[in-house]
Amino acid sequence: MARFSSLEIAKSTYMLHNKLSLIKEITVWSHKQILKEIESLPNAAGPKAETLKQRIEFYLADALLTFDKEDALDKLANIESAEAQEKWIRESYKSGKKELVEKKLETIIDNPLSDDILVFASDFLARKYRKKRTSILTDMLRDNSQRIALDEMHKASVEKGVVAYYKNKGLFAQRTENELFRSLFGLFFWEEIFDIEGYGLVNEFDRTPLSLKNNCLYEIANTSIETKIASIEDSQQLLQFLSKQAVKHFGKPNDIFRWKDKLLALIKPFIEHAPYQAILQHLLAMTKDWYALNDGYPDIMVIDSAKPHISESLRFEEIKSEGDQLRRNQLTTIQRLKEQGFNVIITNVEWIIDPMQAYVVVDIETTGGRASNHKITEVGMVKVVNGEIVDQWQSLINPQRRIPANITALTGIDNEMVQHAPIFAEVAQEIADFTEHCVFVAHNVNFDYGFIREEFARLERHFKRPKLCTVSQMRKFYKGLPSYSLANLTKHFEIPMQRHHRAMSDAIAASELLKLINEKRIPSN
Structure with a gap:
């Protein structure tokens, strides 16, 4: 099936498209050059070609305003496009042709070329001729x-x-x-x-x-x-x-x-x-x-x-x-x-800064340090509202691969512990539901967030939450500490830890850091 119903329409569209591209490249015009281009414009065949010709005519008439405003306005008035009508109204009003402009506005409102020009004409008529001091937009914003x-x-x-x-x-x-x-x-x-x-x-x-x-x-x-x-x-x-x-x-x-x-x-x-x-x-x-x-x-x-x-x-x-x-x-x-x-x-x-904003403080354990290559072995999450833990969620995760010995030595999580644990796909919806409408908080948030987002991506699911990093926020509000690792911060602020490098224990500890951060972030009454 051909794109155009006839060869004549196809040629006309092609020629006018090329003409428009060439005209747009000209940055400096002479009066004579503009008139020559207008006189040499070919007839348009078909609706697409007609639209292209109107755009060319508008472009040339706009350029002509610099040399002969009256001639340019005459040409704008004869172009059947919304942008030409709007330009003619604005320029004619500036030139003092207020009666002609008012008649044109009434004509447009009775028979608009598009909704856009109808909105413009209604607004212009109301503001300039009815002594109305606000625009349609202002009315909408107010009412x-x-x-x-x-x-x-x-x-x-x-x-x-x-x-x-x-x-x-x-x-x-x-x-x-x-x-x-x-x-x-x-x-x-x-x-x-x-x-x-x-x-x-x-x-x-x-x-x-x-x-x-x-x-x-x-x-x-x-x-x-x-x-x-x-x-x-x-x-x-x-x-x-x-x-x-x-x-x-x-x-x-x-x-x-x-x-x-x-x-x-x-x-x-x-x-x-x-x-x-x-x-x-x-x-x-x-x-x-x-x-x-x-x-x-x-x-x-x-x-x-x-x-x-x-x-x-x-x-x-x-x-x-x-x-x-x-x-x-x-x-x-x-x-x-x-x-x-x-x-x-x-x-x-x-x-x-809303004290009732819900936060989910997350910690994960993994088989390694790169989200694209490694998998999650444990997730711990606590939900915090107004400084209090209101809910929590924790699960071991079967990574469907062996856990390296050095990781087991660090976290205490071995292959036997995750053998019968759910795989991530089986708990993904629970994690999505638990974190929905919450700020995702973690100590070095891009690590935990990146792993969870990658796990969702493997399931062809999108995961996006607003984030807050307790590392960067502690650096901002508690300057000059010797270390901002989770272990050292919990020691410095005397935050109890059950077991470092286990998800729930670390998540609870990070939630205490969040409380310290929000004491600085949220203005007191």
Whole structure:
């Protein structure tokens, strides 16, 4: 199957693509050169070529502003692209053409080329012509935002920290971002996206169908799309249809979403708690403007089943910490979700040192010093909240290899002791559950964390937790000690040790160091 429906369209696209690349390389323009390029532009054949030509025209008109602003504005006004419309509005407003700009803004709002330009036009009109002092973004931040305090240990993975925050409060929360709606879109409209001749995937190396590349899915498949949407009468039917689609198409290559074994586990809670009509409305909007609505979705979904009405139980949250900005594509998508009845808020994270943050202090024993070559023989973990041990977990681990004699001499763990112990795969889930939503603490944390992460990787599982190292933190808060080894620190601070180089004993000792560290880290009331 050819990528283009005719040789003429293929040649036109190729020529304009090359022309755009050449023009972008020019850094210094003359007035005469710009006019010559504009006059010599060939006609465009096909939607892809038309888009390329519009980009070239915009690029040249923008360069022309330096030499002849009126001529440049005339040319911008005749380019049917959102970026040209926005540029014309901004430059014309600066030039005092306020009445013309107001009419143009009204026209755009009545018939926008994209959601992006609609958001821009609505915002510009409100601020410049209605004496409104705030933008749409400011309104959203003021009227639909909240602030929560998170322990600074979550700085490396803010969204994960917020999910943990809600789960600790007994609410359902999970990361969604673009994955949720892209998965819904791909599953629901699979046949329309991939099976229409001439608009699907071109060859086995392709991942994006032409209908999405050209942003014309609704244009070519509107009858099928409307019929499919009309066939769904309730949430249960929608979930059943998506489940059948997942079974039918599982594993087929595409770049809309990633196939996962737990894909339906992401989708199911959303379908059960969101108005199905709103879901279908948004999927329909995605078919009409894939460019604008394929990304920019809120970071997490939160479900509070205690809420009396289904419309109140589910909300999306866009997470922002210090220095983060809400981008235009995010604003566009959030605005559209809100228009369709979804509850979307902005959650601003304030960093604190939280005394109620849960820590898991970990110590492991191994067959050697390199995570890639050696295996774990014992794991000991204690969970600490507000300075107190609230839980603990320990197990010998069968490394499925012989333990070197020098390691046995150091730890006391021999081959006979681990012969009937579980292998790591048998306790991996327990370790994952015990450490979930906790800060991973160890004395020389990269050693213990690296071994555990490597063991999970061997099982093709991902393991990631925020980390705290008692070695580096003791050096920071207790300067000038002769040694920062666990043995010497426990001796210096008179911390009792049952048996050095056994996992649980070392973990308990390191938890006492954590208490000393947090006495310095956490401000006293």
